[in-house]
Amino acid sequence: MVDTILPLVLSGAVVKRRGKTLIGPINTEISRAGFTIVMGPNGSGKTTLLRLMHGLERLSKGAAVWQGTQLEAPMRQAYVFQNPIMLRRSVKENLTYPLRLRGVSKPAAATIANDWATRICLSKALEQDAMNLSGGEKQKLALARALIQKPDVLFLDEPCANLDGRATREIEELLLETSRAGTRIVMATHDMGQARRLATEVMFMLRGRLHEFAKAEVFFELPTTPQARAFLNGDIIE
Amino acid sequence: MSPKAGQRARVRLVLAMSDIFEGLKAAFWLLVSMDRDLVEITLRSLQVSLSALVIASAIGLPFGTWLAIRRFRHRRTTIAVMNALMGLPPVVVGLIVYMLFSRTGPFGVFGLLFTPAAMIIAQVIIITPLIASIAHQSMRELWADYHDLLISLNTGPWQRIRTLLWDGRRALLTASLAGFGRAIGEVGAIMIVGGNIDHATRVLTTAIALETGKGDFALALGLGFVLIGLAIVVNLAIHRLSRTEREGRW
Numbered sequence: 001m002v003d004t005i006l007p008l009v010l011s012g013a014v015v016k017r018r019g020k021t022l023i024g025p026i027n028t029e030i031s032r033a034g035f036t037i038v039m040g041p042n043g044s045g046k047t048t049l050l051r052l053m054h055g056l057e058r059l060s061k062g063a064a065v066w067q068g069t070q071l072e073a074p075m076r077q078a079y080v081f082q083n084p085i086m087l088r089r090s091v092k093e094n095l096t097y098p099l100r101l102r103g104v105s106k107p108a109a110a111t112i113a114n115d116w117a118t119r120i121c122l123s124k125a126l127e128q129d130a131m132n133l134s135g136g137e138k139q140k141l142a143l144a145r146a147l148i149q150k151p152d153v154l155f156l157d158e159p160c161a162n163l164d165g166r167a168t169r170e171i172e173e174l175l176l177e178t179s180r181a182g183t184r185i186v187m188a189t190h191d192m193g194q195a196r197r198l199a200t201e202v203m204f205m206l207r208g209r210l211h212e213f214a215k216a217e218v219f220f221e222l223p224t225t226p227q228a229r230a231f232l233n234g235d236i237i238e
Numbered sequence: 239m240s241p242k243a244g245q246r247a248r249v250r251l252v253l254a255m256s257d258i259f260e261g262l263k264a265a266f267w268l269l270v271s272m273d274r275d276l277v278e279i280t281l282r283s284l285q286v287s288l289s290a291l292v293i294a295s296a297i298g299l300p301f302g303t304w305l306a307i308r309r310f311r312h313r314r315t316t317i318a319v320m321n322a323l324m325g326l327p328p329v330v331v332g333l334i335v336y337m338l339f340s341r342t343g344p345f346g347v348f349g350l351l352f353t354p355a356a357m358i359i360a361q362v363i364i365i366t367p368l369i370a371s372i373a374h375q376s377m378r379e380l381w382a383d384y385h386d387l388l389i390s391l392n393t394g395p396w397q398r399i400r401t402l403l404w405d406g407r408r409a410l411l412t413a414s415l416a417g418f419g420r421a422i423g424e425v426g427a428i429m430i431v432g433g434n435i436d437h438a439t440r441v442l443t444t445a446i447a448l449e450t451g452k453g454d455f456a457l458a459l460g461l462g463f464v465l466i467g468l469a470i471v472v473n474l475a476i477h478r479l480s481r482t483e484r485e486g487r488w
Contacts (some may be wrong), residue, residue: 056389074392085387088380088405097401098391 001070012062033092040205046188078146156187261459287421302373323367325391337346360427376409377483
């Protein structure tokens with residue numbers, strides 16, 4: 001077993017659906033450390049890129065290679081969806097589910113779930129049905145359910161879309177804490193302020209291509225392409 | 239309508255109402271007196287239908303769920319055939335089971351014909367496609383919700399099926415209850431393979447058919463009301479046991 005499944009190397013990666021190219025070809029590498037923000041206008045391929053890296057989209061061409069055995073890679077990464085998918089179970093059962101899948105005993109899983117519920121301020125709602133939580137609570141629960149697996153890499157697809165300021169702040173704090181603890185984070189967002197607060201590097205997607213990939217301070221101060229400049233200026237680009 | 243025809247219709251209505259009333263009265267007395275024959279055939283009805291339900295659910299629920307999550311070459315055809323089999327004519331099923339289990343049939347050596355076991359087999363064949371089909375419909379929707387999450391969590395096929403079966407258990411209960419409804423009210427197949435033998439294979443539905451044939455409509459109707467009551471009681475009991483109406487649940 002390798003100490004980390006990173007780096008992830010994408011070479012000539014293309015995703016097509018019904019003959020139409022959604023993204024690619026993309027050549028890039030997700031290094032071992034950092035907080036990568038994937039930005040770009042709607043339909044630029046941010047979600048498809050994240051799904052491809054996580055293995056939810058099938059490659060039409062090219063390769064996506066993790067370090068170590070490719071069987072190990074899916075076990076050591078997690079994904080948080082834009083609309084949190086809740087299991088029709090209690091908060092506690094949502095938290096213990098990934099642990100039980102990995103063979104953690106019931107009492108041990110319950111203890112870990114209790115700790116996480118306290119961290120995300122849902123300890124009082126442990127026995128409540130997850131479907132009855134608010135949008136922000138659901139997203140926090142989805143994030144905790146992803147982090148409880150102690151992934152090497154965490155993918156997040158606009159986790160704070162439709163959330164208010166308080167919920168966004170709580171999630172950002174959790175993400176920064178996670179990043180500091182050594183989990184590699186790759187997150188898509190539309191929120192420029194959030195990108196500036198969190199990113200150590202930025203991927204800028206446009207029309208299914210990786211237009212720019214740079215350190216955050218470089219991207220925000222000196223974007224190299226006119227499209228990225230226009231995007232940062234708030235102009236409408238397609 | 240002429241006044242004479244109207245009068246005739248009213249007379250028929252009164253007679254029918256009187257028959258129904260007599261039926262209710264017969265059902266009441268059968269229940270109050272705890273008629274031994276009634277208890278015996280009611281218990282046999284329950285034994286046959288519940289056994290068939292358990293076996294059909296054990297086959298149909300996982301199969302319907304598997305069909306919802308698995309993509310394979312002839313999947314659409316399989317689903318179409320399964321849906322078509324929901325309308326299997328019980329008499330035909332009875333006939334086929336009869337031929338299979340008759341002395342000259344391939345399974346004749348088991349000596350199951352005219353026993354409750356043959357009736358259970360016939361009912362399993364009738365209700366399994368119904369249960370599988372309803373289960374498939376509900377599991378397809380749940381799978382659409384869970385698909386990305388369960389793939390993301392790197393679950394295997396059996397873990398997916400188990401998760402869907404557990405989380406969709408209330409919808410699956412409906413599938414099973416639909417199967418029970420069809421089984422408990424079924425008469426054609428079990429009449430053929432069971433033979434309606436007194437103290438051996440007689441159940442409520444075959445007893446109703448017999449009493450109707452003898453012209454004892456009140457008793458037939460009484461047994462019918464007992465049958466309806468039994469179906470309601472079993473449904474309520476299953477709902478209560480599975481706590482489907484618990485607050486905040488689906």
